[in-house]
Structure formats: structure tokens, C-alpha cells
Amino acid sequence: MKTKQDIDKKMELFLDEVLKTSPECSLSSDFAENLKRKVYTTFLWKRYLKEFFISLGAASLVVGVTFVILYFINVDYFKDTLSYILEYRGLLLFAVAIVVVLFFYNYVLLNFMLYYYKNKFSKS
Numbered sequence: 558m559k560t561k562q563d564i565d566k567k568m569e570l571f572l573d574e575v576l577k578t579s580p581e582c583s584l585s586s587d588f589a590e591n592l593k594r595k596v597y598t599t600f601l602w603k604r605y606l607k608e609f610f611i612s613l614g615a616a617s618l619v620v621g622v623t624f625v626i627l628y629f630i631n632v633d634y635f636k637d638t639l640s641y642i643l644e645y646r647g648l649l650l651f652a653v654a655i656v657v658v659l660f661f662y663n664y665v666l667l668n669f670m671l672y673y674y675k676n677k678f679s680k681s
Contacts, residue, residue, distance in 0.1 A: 601672060609664040
């Protein structure tokens with residue numbers, strides 16, 4: 558039966574042997590820089606997407622508040638406006654889709670492209 562001292566001695570010899578040998582793999586010279594860039598890029602994507610959803614929510618809130626105010630000011634005008642919206646819902650959905658794409662381009666893609674090209678040309 559093995560005693561705890563025998564196991565400790567074997568473990569100590571094993572660790573000595575392992576720590577004396579050099580590792581077979583190595584990290585590239587720019588590993589830290591690449592890691593920093595990837596982490597920073599991930600945080601930027603999250604920040605840009607958060608700004609996009611906040612602006613989209615703010616625009617939706619403005620439209621919603623406008624309709625609520627319109628309802629309390631004049632119910633008949635609100636009903637007329639609602640019937641007009643329902644009549645042209647295809648065209649209005651297309652316009653809303655274009656606005657969402659423009660918001661996404663402005664708050665996410667444009668900012669990220671500016672960051673990417675700024676870093677790409679600053680290294681050259």
C-alpha cells in the first residue's frame with residue numbers, strides 16, 4: 558500500500574521533471590496585442606448594438622407617445638389616422654424597415670467601419 562509520503566515524493570519528482578523541461582508550444586510575439594484587439598472589438602460590437610437598440614426604442618417611444626397624445630386630443634382624428642395606417646400598412650412597413658436599416662447602419666456598421674479603418678491605417 559502506498560503511503561501519503563510516497564505519493565508526495567513521486568509528485569514532487571514529477572513536478573521537478575515537468576518544470577525543468579521547456580514547453581513544446583509558444584505564443585506568438587503579438588499574442589497580447591491580438592487578444593486585446595479581439596476583446597476590444599467584442600466590447601465595441603456590444604456597445605454599438607446597445608446604442609442601436611436604445612435609439613430604436615427612443616424612436617418607437619416618440620411614435621407611441623404621439624399616438625397617445627393624438628388619441629386624447631381628438632378620437633375621431635385618431636381613428637382616421639389609424640384607418641389610413643392600416644390601409645397603407647405595406648408601404649409604411651417598408652418605410653419603417655428602411656428607417657431601421659438606416660439606424661443600424663448609422664449606429665453599428667458606420668461606427669465599426671470607422672474604428673476598423675482607423676486602426677488598420679494607423680498600424681501601416
